[in-house]
Amino acid sequence: MWPEDDSFRSRFTMGVRAPPRLLELASQSLLQNEALAIVALEELPTELFPPLFMAAFAGRHTQALKAMVQAWPFPCLPLGALMKDHQPHLETFQAVLDGLDILLGQEVRPRRWKLQVLDLRQNTHQDFWTLWSGIKASVCSLLEPEPAQPMQKRCKVEAQVVLKPAQAPVEVLVDLCLKEDTLDETISYLLKKAKQRRSLLHLRCQKLRIFTMPMQSIRRILKVVQLDSIQDLEVNCIWKLATLGRFVPHLGRMGNLRRLLLSRIHILPRTTPDQEEHFVDQLTIQFLNLPHLQKLYLDSISFLEGRLHQVLRCLKTPLETLWITNCLISESDLAYLSQCPSVSQLKDLGLSGVNLTSLSLEPLKVLIEWTSATLQDLDLDECGIMDSQFSALLPALSCCSQLTTFSFCGNPISMAVLESLLHHTMGLSKLSHVLYPSPLESYEDVRGTLHLGLLAQLHARLKRLLCESGRSSMVWVSASPCPHCGEQIFYDTEPILCPCYMPA
DSSP, rough: OOOOHHHHHHHHHHHTHHHHHHHHHHHOOOOHHHHHHHTTTOOOGGHHHHHHHHHHHHHTOOOHHHHHHHOOSOOOOOOOHHHSOOOOOOOHHHHHHHHHHHHTOBBBOOOTTOOEEOOOOOOOOTTTHHHHHTTSSOGGGSSSSOOEEEEEEHHHHHHHHHBBOOOOOEEEEEEEEESSOOOOOHHHHHHHHHTTTTTTEEEEOOOOEEEEEOOOHHHHHHTTEEEGOOEEEEEEEEHHHHHHHHHHHHTTTOOTEEEEOOOOEOOOTTTOHHHHHHHHHHHHHGGGGGGGGEEEEEETTTTOOTTTHHHHTTTOSSSSSSEEEEEOOOHHHHHTTTTTTGGOOSSEEEETTOOOOOOOOHHHHHHHHHTTTTOEEEEEETSOOOHHHHHHHHHHHHHOOTTTTTETTTTOHHHHHHHHHHHHHHHHHHHHHOEEEEOOBBBBSSTTTTTTTHHHHHHHHHHHHHTTOOOSSSSEEEEEEOTTTOOEOOOOOOOOTTTTOOOO
């Protein structure tokens, strides 16, 4: 029977938590003599490496860090997760890379060293450092040490490792965001080391974001990156079509690309039709080299009108996501889209900001029907779709058995058509969210002054119809731009107003 004593319970609780505290204390004590800590690495138990590394990193013990990288007993060093919690000092980061650089320069690698991957991404292996600090009991298999072997066999294996030349390259995993001409100092130092050890240090970048940076600097950086490692690429620059033409040869070497976003590509007025055709062909032919592309986002692309067939015909596999936003497209583009093999299995279709007012929406209806077995998300915001056009789409929408979200804000739709939409989609069991425009009847005048009282009445009617139809859990939210600043005003049960809105 445990004695009912608070002080005893407190001591017992502290005893349970003692192991991580002892590890921390042991690490700090060892680092008081950095030279001794380096000598001790040869015999240091594996479980002490992570807490000792954390203490050395936080305390800026650069020499210890260099030595620990060279003796790291795990296949992966998730430095990015540690940097997320401890803002790295430049010298500390450099010490890790310098230790790796020293190692790669050796003909024979140390006995205990197993490092294959230096992971600088901040959102991976989140639990590694806490797990090995004793807070939890197990770790990710990638980071676990190899199972213990009998002493005689282990000595034999270690002897073989000592004699084995160091040939296998080390991979450095990093996500790059190129925003300025002058890079962050840590990234600059990483690129320098990767260039120096090109054959033994492979820089792999799963996510690449390009915003504002001269093309010359971008191309210089891409020469160091293993381009086949890029799976997610965003080019969000204000580029001329000719500038994009200088970039696309690199795009063609990203053979494992899954997601591509191109935004704000414009054409100079003096560009001739032949030049424009040449640059577009340069881009689209690279799609032949992207067999794994699943998600394509084209935003504010000025050359798209009348050329959608050129862009999509070179895709080798069906897309899961296609967003064409804030672009001009023609009726022939829409017709081609409705029969393009690459969109037959779409899960996510977005046409936000594409003006469809003057176009026949029969091809869009065909496309929705064609993808009705797979389509999950549909975005038709700000398309200028009128009542008659929207009504023509309703039979196709009612067939979309997998649809979960549907958004069509910014279109001049009446209450009658909204009610018709509700009835047509009532049988879609997976449809959970509808974002709709405030109906025409909720405006006071032609200037677009929203009357919140009228909107509340109309919204209440829709909610009542949902309840009567047994779909009260479906979320219908209206959204309309504020007449003062353009920010959205949302209305669910109560209006969520932007600060500047002053009701009449």
